[in-house]
């Protein structure tokens with residue numbers, strides 16, 4: 373692609389009413405000028421236009437929702453041996469890979485490094501990345517086989533993340549089994565629809581959500597490698613749940629035995645109106661319905677035994693059949709417009725770090741992939757054993773709640 377000329381860019385920006393992006397152009401060195409033009413050239417204006425209907429597009433509200441029964445703990449216990457054996461066979465044949473989603477910015481935690489570098493330890497050092505690797509190592513030891521691990525980073529945190537793993541000898545994982553890849557970025561806009569600038573020579577770009585993980589993985593060239601190695605399943609999990617079991621044999625085995633296209637670890641909701649997404653059926657297909665998309669009546673709906681029908685929240689730990697991911701590779705995913713705190717330079721060129729949301733980011737979400745599958749197994753896990761997300765600085769799902777749960781589960785911190 374040839375570098376666009378200043379005139380071409382000027383004309384586009386004028387049409388889009390975004391000429392402010394060239395405000396400092398004349399003050400830049402020729403290479404910074406070229407880089408800025410290149411960045412502006414890559415903006416997807418259709419995406420920016422979506423903010424006109426922000427903050428929420430009612431037409432996207434889910435329709436025709438029904439409950440989707442989970443495989444509950446009692447059944448898992450009863451069939452544990454069968455599932456474990458199927459799972460161990462798959463692990464030993466290296467049919468499963470794992471994908472760690474670590475491209476997010478963790479703005480709620482307010483830690484200025486990648487979230488996985490956060491030390492969750494108290495009297496010893498225990499980084500979040502280390503916790504996750506320890507959890508995966510349990511499976512590696514049990515199966516006697518490495519699980520290929522793919523780690524998604526973003527342009528913002530790639531160097532820090534890869535250097536951190538190197539400095540810590542991959543926390544005991546086999547470096548040959550760890551593969552990093554970068555996700556795509558998307559521009560951020562202010563509430564007025566104007567693209568924000570991060571510096572005089574740069575527009576504000578942020579990671580485009582966790583939904584692009586598979587296309588980014590393929591773009592990095594890993595699809596062929598995975599297919600050649602015989603990988604048939606990929607689990608995908610978040611960086612922040614320090615207690616999650618990753619590719620544990622019973623889970624892997626249960627999803628394979630179910631014959632479904634995918635599975636997802638779910639936990640019993642703490643209360644009917646807990647703010648979590650619920651695995652349901654929408655128009656006959658599996659779907660994750662957000663708590664705010666449900667009516668009060670739905671949230672408190674019970675079966676004849678008195679159990680809540682929409683009772684299982686997702687934990688961002690899914691397992692997908694690789695060939696089904698390939699089927700949907702070129703399908704367009706919905707774009708979510710999310711309000712965030714976005715650092716920017718103001719009209720005087722001064723850097724501002726807002727402490728309240730000041731604009732929108734555009735994100736694709738992994739949960740939308742579930743709806744592109746024909747079938748899904750919601751697999752129940754014990755909440756206090758497997759769900760300790762580190763989202764916030766304090767309060768719910770915070771460093772303190774995660775630490776308490778780690779201790780409860782016998783992890784030395």
Ligand code: UTP
Nearest residue numbers: 473474475476477478479480579581582610611
């Ligand atoms: P969250 O939705 O919690 O987003 O990500 P976040 O960016 O980490 O945190 P906040 O909202 O700014 O506080 C859930 C998972 O998806 C990953 C995160 O790293 C986390 O594992 N993620 C999120 C990505 O990999 N890329 C993204 O663009 C966004």
